[in-house]
Amino acid sequence: PLATSNKMTHQYPALTPEQKKELQDIAQRIVTPGKGILAADESVGHMAKRLNQIGVENTEENRRRYRQLLFSADERIDSCIGGVIFFHETLYQQADDGTPFAKMIKDRGIVVGIKVDKGVVPLAGTDGETTTQGLDGLAERCAQYKKDGADFAKWRCVLKISEHTPSQLAIMENANVLARYASICQQNGIVPIVEPEILPDGDHDLKRCQYVTEKVLAAVYKALSDHHVYLEGTLLKPNMVTPGHACPTKCSSGEIAMATVTALRRTVPPAVPGVTFLSGGQSEEEASINLNAINTCPLAKPWALTFSYGRALQASALNAWRGQKENEKAATEEFVKRAEVNGQAAQGKYVSSSDGSGAAGQSLYVANHAY
Amino acid sequence: MSIKPTALQESRASLSVRHTLLASKMTHQYPSLTPDQKKELATIAQRIVAPGKGVLAADESVGTMGKRLQKINVENTEENRRCFRDILFSADPSIANSIGGVIFFHETLYQKSDNRILFPQVIKEKGIVVGIKVDKGTAGLNGTDGETTTQGLDGLSERCAQYKKDGCDFAKWRCVLKISDGCPSALAIAENANVLARYASICQQNGLVPIVEPEILPDGDHDLQRCQYVTEKVLAAVYKALSDHHVYLEGTLLKPNMVTAGHSCPKKYTPQEVGMATVSALRRTVPAAVPGICFLSGGQSEEEASLNLNAINQTPLHRPWKLTFSYGRALQASALAAWKGKTENKQAAQEAFCTRAKINGLASKGEYKPAGHADKSATESLYTASYVY
DSSP states (O other), X not given: OHHHHHHOOSSSOSSOHHXXXXXXXXXXXXXXXXXXXXXXXXXXXXXXXXXXXXXXXXXXXXXXXXXXXXXXXOGGGGGTEEEEEEOHHXXXXXXXXXXXXXXXXXXXXXXXXXEOOOOEEEOTTSSSOEEEOOOTTHHHHHHHXXXXXXXXXXXXXXXXXXXXXXXXXXXXXXXXXXXXXXXXXXXXXXXXXXXXXXXXXXXXXXXXHHHHHHHHHHHHHXXXXXXXXXXXXXXXXXXXXXXXXXXXXXXXXXXXXHHHHHHHHTTSOTTOOEEEEOOTTOOHHHHHHHHXXXXXXXXXXOSEEXXXXXXXXXXXXXXXXXXXXXXXXXXXXXXXXXXXXXHHHTTTOOOOOOOSOHHHHSOOOOTXXXX | OOOOOOHHHHTXXXXXXXXXXXXXHOOSXXXXXXXXXXXXXHHHHHHHTOTTOEEEEEOOOHHHHHHHHHXXXXXXOHHHHHHHHHHHHTSOGGGGGTEEEEEEOHHHHTOBOTTSOBHHHHHHHXXXXXXXXXXXXXXXXXXXXXXXXXXXXXXXXXXXXXXXXXXXXXXXXXEEEOOBTTBXXXXXXHHHHHHHHHHHXXXXXXXXXXXXXXXXXXXXXXXXHHHHHHHHHHHHHHHHHHHHTTOOGGGOEEOOOOOOOOTTOSSOOOHHHHHHHHHHHHHTTSOTTOOEEEEOOTTOOHHHHHHHHHHHTTOSSOOOSEEEEEESHHHHHHHHHHHTTOGGGHHHHHHHHHHHHHHHHHHTTTOOOOOSOOOHHHHSOOOOTTOOO
């Protein structure tokens, strides 16, 4: 036994070279320069909130119709959308002509992703902190999703900043559960998007957010290392570093960019192919301007820096639609506009002409947002 | 502080309002360095690893110099040690094109050149940064299979402050791990990462850039993949510890081993394979904020160390940090062999040193083109079993 163990390569390699190559290729396709992700994975409950705002009933059919107007956008989005994150229900819905949504998206060369977590649960003994559940049977679910067309997954953990949070436990537990999820995904040919969202709730300033983001991300990457996760086959979906929503000091997009890129440079290994930011309640325009500033920040950035936006890609489209069939084209057009803008922002090429009015400028902040 | 409480703050009736106000306005808790301190550290680090430059590790302890001098039949006296360092430090000023920093041993920091000038001054006048080895050697970790940690934290802050006054701007601390059936153990990894982080934190408080050296020895018959695996685990632990200890990464340098097979491994690997394995491991663990990675030569011959460094810098993967050298033996072997303790050989020794320095400067840019055969001392393996400085 001594002789063989001395000859051992790395103990118990988690993935074959072929598996690694497949994962890396998928990840790189999603964050091809100029492309980002449409996060269309709102749960039934969250779609309720969105549809409520525009006076539309939250039925399965309405949800289907709404996703259809996004997915049927024309070829202009093919150069700015690298991946779409689906909610489970949507993965098995079809367009009016019977084409499964997953096939529609895949056939146009966009990678299909699936939200696999099962929401947050409280961490007892903490100040309202949470972890995220969904590990039970995850391997089997991933295998099935892979068969059904998905090549990446998303799992959201949530942390918050306050006087005593995030606590060591919250940081460690969420980092660990993200690493378990990532490991299981990769075993099933699915690229895990790792999302450790630090909420923008609170009156903390930019520096505090940066400090917390650095600590959280350091813990995440240590956990990924401990769990033998293949970084080249993952993506990160973090918050941008911003002041809290109730912070009296406002920051420019340049300051946000500097703080964000600095935090990432200190924690995210270069092997990670891409960082796809969440929009976290920023308005559509804010999210684009900030992403653009991040990409023009004068620090070396070894990963792609792009978007994984939900509300910040869809707010105008929702508003234009208001549930009316005759508004569908206009709604789709709103979505295409935001997609193109963000595709440019992901390359640092976006020049904002917006005067901040309309749905694009309105803050999409919802207190203590939970998907 | 006269700030009008917001509704959020007023709702926290159970906490004192002033405490709440201060805590809410707190930036990151207890910043360890001021912006000026950070700027100074980052500037020093970048100077050391400026393009085409690396580090001369001339910090051999008295005992280790003894081994070196014995090989060329020179007595290990203070004067002989001074004499040899003088050969290196009095080399032509153009050496500064390839050498960004020199690591000193304590004794040497207070010795003088033949011209009666203090060595740190000689080095500084060439525009090269002065560094100092500050660890006090390894100590056994009880209950492990011969694993160690490194001591030297006691009074380190005061020592660093003094070294800074005496001309130093960076420091070096070496931890040692080994690969075998059960090593490195979780304890060895955690303990060495932690002590490196403590050292780094203390250095930065005193204006010294810490070079963090978690050396994984090349002893053993493990293959390249095993070394890569272990290197990744060790470096992940090191950077987590640095984060936990609030170390400012932009003001540090890393001195790791290259990823190579063990010395008794039957399979041989090319410099390209070494390059690929090394860069992959670093990409997975070393944040881009770290300005530079200065490899130790760990028993490789002079030529091997240069070829491998060159291959590393040609590896077709994106490398966001400088990748350069911090070589001891691999910069000095030929010079020592040429000197043999004789004054009349001084110039030849200096030329040998300058040659290796230039070659490694090129290798740090991936521009080294070896011409024909390297001479004998350059290729002789400098491997000594379980090497200890």
